[in-house]
Amino acid sequence: MAFVEKKLPADAPVIDKALNWVDARFPLTKLWNDQWGQYYAPKNFNFWYIFGSLAMLVLVIQIVTGIFLVMHYKPDGGMAFASVEYIMREVPWGWLVRYMHSTGASAFFIIIYLHMARALMYGSYRKPRELVWLFGFAIFLCLMAEAFFGYLLPWGQMSYWGAQVIVNLFGAIPVIGPDLSLWIRGDYVVSDATLNRFFSFHVIAIPLVLLGLVVAHLIALHEVGSNNPDGIEIKDNLDADGHPVDGVPSHPYYTFHDIFGVTVFLVLFTAVVFFAPEMGGYFLEANNFVPADSLKTPLHIAPTWYFTPFYSILRATTSDFLYIVQGGIAAYVVLIYLKSSLPSLIKAVIAAIGLVMIVGMLPFGLDAKFWGVVLFGSSVMILAGMPWLDQSPVKSIRYRPNWHKTVMIIFGIAFVTLGYLGVEPPSPIRNLVSQVCAVLYFAFFLLMPWWSAMGTFKPVPKRVTFKPH
Amino acid sequence: MKFIKKMIATLVLLPALALAGEGYPLDHAPDRANNMAALQNGAKLFVNYCLNCHAAASMRYSRLKDIGLTEDQIRGNLLLASDKVGDLMTTRLSVKDAKAWFGAAPPDLSVIARAKASESGTGPDWLYTYLRSYYKDDSRPTGWNNMVFPNVGMPHALWELQGVRGAEFEEVEDEHDHSKKTLEFKKFTTITPGKLTTAEYDSEVGDLVAYLNWMGEPEQGTRKRLGVWVLLWMSMLSLLAWRLNASYWKEVK
Numbered sequence: 171m172a173f174v175e176k177k178l179p180a181d182a183p184v185i186d187k188a189l190n191w192v193d194a195r196f197p198l199t200k201l202w203n204d205q206w207g208q209y210y211a212p213k214n215f216n217f218w219y220i221f222g223s224l225a226m227l228v229l230v231i232q233i234v235t236g237i238f239l240v241m242h243y244k245p246d247g248g249m250a251f252a253s254v255e256y257i258m259r260e261v262p263w264g265w266l267v268r269y270m271h272s273t274g275a276s277a278f279f280i281i282i283y284l285h286m287a288r289a290l291m292y293g294s295y296r297k298p299r300e301l302v303w304l305f306g307f308a309i310f311l312c313l314m315a316e317a318f319f320g321y322l323l324p325w326g327q328m329s330y331w332g333a334q335v336i337v338n339l340f341g342a343i344p345v346i347g348p349d350l351s352l353w354i355r356g357d358y359v360v361s362d363a364t365l366n367r368f369f370s371f372h373v374i375a376i377p378l379v380l381l382g383l384v385v386a387h388l389i390a391l392h393e394v395g396s397n398n399p400d401g402i403e404i405k406d407n408l409d410a411d412g413h414p415v416d417g418v419p420s421h422p423y424y425t426f427h428d429i430f431g432v433t434v435f436l437v438l439f440t441a442v443v444f445f446a447p448e449m450g451g452y453f454l455e456a457n458n459f460v461p462a463d464s465l466k467t468p469l470h471i472a473p474t475w476y477f478t479p480f481y482s483i484l485r486a487t488t489s490d491f492l493y494i495v496q497g498g499i500a501a502y503v504v505l506i507y508l509k510s511s512l513p514s515l516i517k518a519v520i521a522a523i524g525l526v527m528i529v530g531m532l533p534f535g536l537d538a539k540f541w542g543v544v545l546f547g548s549s550v551m552i553l554a555g556m557p558w559l560d561q562s563p564v565k566s567i568r569y570r571p572n573w574h575k576t577v578m579i580i581f582g583i584a585f586v587t588l589g590y591l592g593v594e595p596p597s598p599i600r601n602l603v604s605q606v607c608a609v610l611y612f613a614f615f616l617l618m619p620w621w622s623a624m625g626t627f628k629p630v631p632k633r634v635t636f637k638p639h
Numbered sequence: 640m641k642f643i644k645k646m647i648a649t650l651v652l653l654p655a656l657a658l659a660g661e662g663y664p665l666d667h668a669p670d671r672a673n674n675m676a677a678l679q680n681g682a683k684l685f686v687n688y689c690l691n692c693h694a695a696a697s698m699r700y701s702r703l704k705d706i707g708l709t710e711d712q713i714r715g716n717l718l719l720a721s722d723k724v725g726d727l728m729t730t731r732l733s734v735k736d737a738k739a740w741f742g743a744a745p746p747d748l749s750v751i752a753r754a755k756a757s758e759s760g761t762g763p764d765w766l767y768t769y770l771r772s773y774y775k776d777d778s779r780p781t782g783w784n785n786m787v788f789p790n791v792g793m794p795h796a797l798w799e800l801q802g803v804r805g806a807e808f809e810e811v812e813d814e815h816d817h818s819k820k821t822l823e824f825k826k827f828t829t830i831t832p833g834k835l836t837t838a839e840y841d842s843e844v845g846d847l848v849a850y851l852n853w854m855g856e857p858e859q860g861t862r863k864r865l866g867v868w869v870l871l872w873m874s875m876l877s878l879l880a881w882r883l884n885a886s887y888w889k890e891v892k
Contacts, residue, residue, distance in 0.1 A: 213891055252696065252697060255697035255749060255750065256697065258697075258856065258858070259697060259698070259702070259857060259858070260699075265856070265858045265862065266862075269862075418891055422887055423887055423888065423891065426880070426883055426884040426887050427884050427887075427888070429880050429883075429884070430877065430880040430881050430883070430884040432880075433873060433876045433877035433880045433881075434877050436873050436876075436877075437870065437873045437874055437877055440866065440869045440870060440873055441866075441870060443866075444862055444863065444865065444866025444869055444870070445863065445866050447862075448753070448756075451756060451757075456753060456754055456755065456756035456757060456762065457754065459750040459751075459753040459754035459855075460746070460754045461747070638888075638889075638891060638892050639885055639888040639889055639891070
């Protein structure tokens with residue numbers, strides 16, 4: 171096909187001519203229209219739909235502040251801690267850049283957790299949005315890796331011992347474990363070698379993957395279209411022009427809607443940055459103002475708050491708790507056999523995995539630490555299964571039986587309680603509470619194929635619920 | 640929204656799972672963050688009593704201009720003749736000597752006020768209580784012990800000011816094991832009075848702690864002052880964005 175360039179009149183504005191020149195060579199206008207300008211989004215978005223844009227904003231904040239931090243930070247075991255204080259004191263506006271980055275890390279997780287809670291409430295991961303969810307899940311994994319690697323860099327006591335504890339978890343894997351954790355650290359203890367490789371992962375490897383996944387997440391979303399609080403497909407009702415009747419073009423409607431959301435977020439964000447950058451020890455821990463010391467183990471080592479729900483599950487897995495887990499697995503296999511319509515091969519595979527786990531948890535099998543790591547990993551990975559675990563005939567919580575809301579509230583409480591207990595030092599009563607919450611956490615997901623389909627569902631309207639502003 | 644409310648209502652009960660803090664209770668350090676005279680006095684105490692063994696290697700002497708001192712005042716009162724105003728606050732004590740004398744190198748104090756925060760109190764609260772809780776204990780190599788930091792390696796550097804105090808303990812029955820006795824602190828006793836009265840000493844320590852707190856983050860004043868303007872500006876911007884958004888959305892039926 172011959173190259174054809176649209177002819178504009180000779181007196182057309184220069185900017186139009188330039189755009190025309192580019193569009194003939196690169197689909198700039200088309201990209202803008204497909205991804206935003208002419209992307210029709212449901213008009214009934216509520217409060218919960220701001221977090222996607224906010225996550226983008228925080229990603230940009232983290233990248234820009236990160237670039238400036240790297241200009242002054244020294245990834246060297248002997249200099250790292252002092253170089254952070256150098257940024258805080260001697261680099262012009264360094265304190266602001268550093269606080270934006272440290273506050274941004276926590277803000278990112280708050281936003282992502284709320285973003286995921288939204289998906290849970292309105293069934294945003296359901297067909298045809300399974301890939302949107304899976305890309306998002308991969309972004310969540312990257313974010314956790316990014317936060318973990320980045321947390322070592324200030325080279326304080328909490329950085330150091332937090333990394334030591336987490337890398338040691340790999341040592342619980344049978345046979346290869348000790349060598350694996352040695353390989354990850356690059357030394358027998360967390361050291362300069364570890365700091366250098368974590369720095370490399372934090373500033374280039376993970377961000378590259380993260381950015382690619384964000385692009386994939388957005389392309390997938392804009393391909394299938396956004397879900398909405400009513401959980402109905404706006405593409406089922408098109409007007410004469412082929413646009414959804416219940417949709418509005420993202421630009422200008424959601425452009426200005428999101429700008430408003432961004433300004434409200436920035437009020438909260440700057441309030442923390444300028445008035446409470448340590449956030450009572452949750453965003454910047456006191457112990458991290460003590461330089462890393464490989465000879466002084468702190469009394470109480472806790473990961474940063476955003477990892478603690480999962481960390482609590484790890485800590486809850488004591489050898490006594492394994493009996494409960496064994497019982498749970500046995501009951502689950504029976505449930506699969508009696509109450510599911512899965513192909514018999516899959517049932518057999520599940521039964522075999524269950525049997526291996528039950529035997530492995532026996533006193534002569536692998537120790538509780540290993541199973542703690544398995545449950546810790548599973549508690550994160552299980553999120554990927556949401557599109558297939560949820561069997562509810564409607565997407566949105568609005569049209570599900572009222573008791574489904576109660577189930578979700580209980581899950582939310584269990585999740586936050588696990589998070590809270592993860593930052594506190596352990597005690598027998600706290601351990602018991604976290605075990606109960608761990609059971610609730612897994613029951614919520616594993617029993618979802620059954621409970622999500624039970625009860626009386628409300629009729630789903632044909633059009634979205636929308637009250638003009 | 641009702642469901643969010645229910646969730647929040649349950650979650651406020653969470654702190655019930657927290658344990659009551661144990662250990663010596665911390666006193667509140669006086670807030671002198673904006674009191675230049677106190678900060679300057681604190682700087683003088685810091686240079687005279689702390690800097691011989693401790694460093695504050697992230698801190699430059701010249702930064703003391705931020706608390707109202709002139710370069711000449713810094714050079715004349717706080718520096719040794721060989722030091723320059725732009726130098727970092729390092730210490731002459733070598734790590735080797737420190738290990739031989741105290742068992743460990745004294746920690747750098749640049750960010751000590753931030754490092755000592757805990758559930759029991761802020762970093763300044765800890766320091767303020769710590770520096771006022773030394774007592775004579777002949778079982779310790781230095782002859783000193785501390786209620787906040789038991790078996791501390793540092794001797795009481797401010798003893799001339801506070802004087803020498805002893806501590807009285809009382810044997811009480813252990814709560815958990817009734818056959819055992821534990822020692823419970825009763826009160827401090829004066830052995831030799833110092834140069835200062837108790838109130839004067841507390842005030843001096845208050846100044847020193849205010850300085851340590853300032854040194855932990857010299858930009859904290861700027862940060863808060865600027866923060867007010869940033870918040871005002873952001874709030875106005877969000878007000879504008881709110882009305883702008885409404886003007887677009889009023890046409891959506």
